[in-house]
Amino acid sequence: MSSASVDARDETELGVAVLTHGPLNVEHIVASVADDGAGATAVFIGTTRNSFKGKVVTKLEYQAYSKLAIKTIADIIADAHASFTPLTPHTHAQSSQRLIRIAVHHRLGTVPVGEPSIVIAVSSPHRKESFVACEMVLEEVKKKVQIWKREYYEGEREDDAEWKANA
Amino acid sequence: MSSASVDARDETELGVAVLTHGPLNVEHIVASVADDGAGATAVFIGTTRNSFKGKVVTKLEYQAYSKLAIKTIADIIADAHASFTPLTPHTHAQSSQRLIRIAVHHRLGTVPVGEPSIVIAVSSPHRKESFVACEMVLEEVKKKVQIWKREYYEGEREDDAEWKANA
């Protein structure tokens, strides 16, 4: 495996970005965005599915340009917060239109069938923003983050395993 | 507390509805919708917020007409599945437009600040359906399920605590 595809972490007040070769713990990730001002937390868990277009998937492998991927995720987190912050936040009602914390954890290396490869958690005072931001962050990650997936199918040679593309 | 506001559970192949006076465990609830055919699980966690319109919330209390609430949740789960099942599911591509399992857990009794009062988890082969269904189920629960919330504020007499309404 690539020496550039290593564990990495970036944490700010806005949230945390993590790349790890270890399993993802949903409980822990959710706890990392907990806040007594939050009424809502939306979570997305992407797992390795057992099939793709009729073929049996045996495993997925992920690699990353970790140094750049972590920066890209940090930018996505900052952009999500910015898109929910009013330009003139001078009333109390407006301050509720915001996000509290965002966590993005992505797994590297082999991810067996049924296990999570990505977990995103977004906390906010109200529910609508948490859903919208969670989906937004996921789409941005799939579009921009320098992580690559190789999908292995039953009955096919490992050397022929396909590198996927999200677009 | 009302003797009609008791723990209850209804489980089918489509999913599970739970009312409980105990804490909600997100890990456990997510595991209950796990499936090797699922690529996506969307989760919503509603927690007791520490404030409401400038007032400090000390706790929430929930009661339910459990017998009816559990039936209403079961109907919501069935409706969500139905709305994602094609009328003529004869191609493989179409069968991916579906949900796998839905879990709805709602807490009863006292829910302290920062703790979950509701957890909804929806698994599906693909991400879009999981997000849409999770939000749909939450809105239906808030609109129809026979559960009531009393909000207690700092500095106010408990006898004056307000019964809320979602609409």
Place this chain on the structure above:
Amino acid sequence: MSANTEITVLYFAGASTATGLTSERVRLPSSDPLPLSSLSELLVSLHPNNGLEDILRTCQWSVEAEMVEDTEGVMLKGGEEVAVIPPVSGG
């Protein structure tokens, strides 16, 4: 008096606070079936001057753990579990 000329009324949320009860055995006024639409008046007469009348204006009803859309078309014969359903606030 047979048990079957009584119903059980369940009170929740504001209805429970107003009456100070979570449930109540209520005797039907006669052996004739009572329209569900007449139950509000009966309950208010049992609980005067405590805000129940205002609360019932915003409530729905369930009979035998089934929500009722048309209260005119439901007749209570005795033995039923009837719930006063205030506006919900779960989730």
Place this chain on the structure above:
Amino acid sequence: MSANTEITVLYFAGASTATGLTSERVRLPSSDPLPLSSLSELLVSLHPNNGLEDILRTCQWSVEAEMVEDTEGVMLKGGEEVAVIPPVSGG
């Protein structure tokens, strides 16, 4: 030969499979800065007939862990870490 007339090229996904490498020290052709837009040609000349040329057509580039939009405007002087960025598939 000073280390500064070499760059480090990182290969990922299909680019890594094609070259059989995850990284490579590449000497710049001269002491003049090399436009990033010319690096494809150089890499293909180092790895002929293995599909790299086709792969590079769909790839973007990063220099010093920054994505590059305009490859014409970036000059490589030596010492940089340059990554071939195939279409991503995380999430």
